Amino acid sequence: MNGEPVLVLLIEDNPDHAELIIRTMSEHRIVNHINHVSDGQQALEYLFHQGIYSDPASSPRPHIILLDLRLPRVDGLQVLDAIKQDEELKIIPVVVLTTSEAEKDIARAYDNHVNSYLVKPVGFEEFTKLMDDMGYYWLGWNTNPA
Numbered sequence: 145m146n147g148e149p150v151l152v153l154l155i156e157d158n159p160d161h162a163e164l165i166i167r168t169m170s171e172h173r174i175v176n177h178i179n180h181v182s183d184g185q186q187a188l189e190y191l192f193h194q195g196i197y198s199d200p201a202s203s204p205r206p207h208i209i210l211l212d213l214r215l216p217r218v219d220g221l222q223v224l225d226a227i228k229q230d231e232e233l234k235i236i237p238v239v240v241l242t243t244s245e246a247e248k249d250i251a252r253a254y255d256n257h258v259n260s261y262l263v264k265p266v267g268f269e270e271f272t273k274l275m276d277d278m279g280y281y282w283l284g285w286n287t288n289p290a
Contacts, residue, residue, distance in 0.1 A: 149176035153206035155187040157215050168275035184218025208282050213242040221252050228257040
């Protein structure tokens with residue numbers, strides 16, 4: 145990322161999952177900052193600089209978005225659709241990180257141009273390994289446009 149701080153927007157309603165994601169990514173020093181919102185409405189307000197997120201300085205554009213599908217208020221697929229329809233936001237990689245293995249959810253996510261779809265493993269060690277691997281790929285190896 146050209147030496148600039150890496151910013152992740154984590155959209156996750158399960159506090160245990162959010163804590164595990166934040167802790168795992170922070171331990172590997174791949175991420176410089178994670179902004180966490182816990183529902184789809186907050187995510188849209190953050191991304192579109194509305195409400196308490198109206199100041200772009202305090203809600204900067206993320207380099208990557210980690211998105212759960214099962215969210216309160218606004219569903220994750222609706223959030224994904226809004227991101228990928230916006231000219232400024234659509235270049236931000238979105239990784240769906242969910243418990244859903246349903247083929248319809250996977251198909252709808254890819255129909256809405258998700259960059260990756262990951263199913264959360266049940267076990268702690270598997271979940272931690274997934275976060276390690278995902279962090280290294282998306283935040284260490286992957287190249288995004290400027």
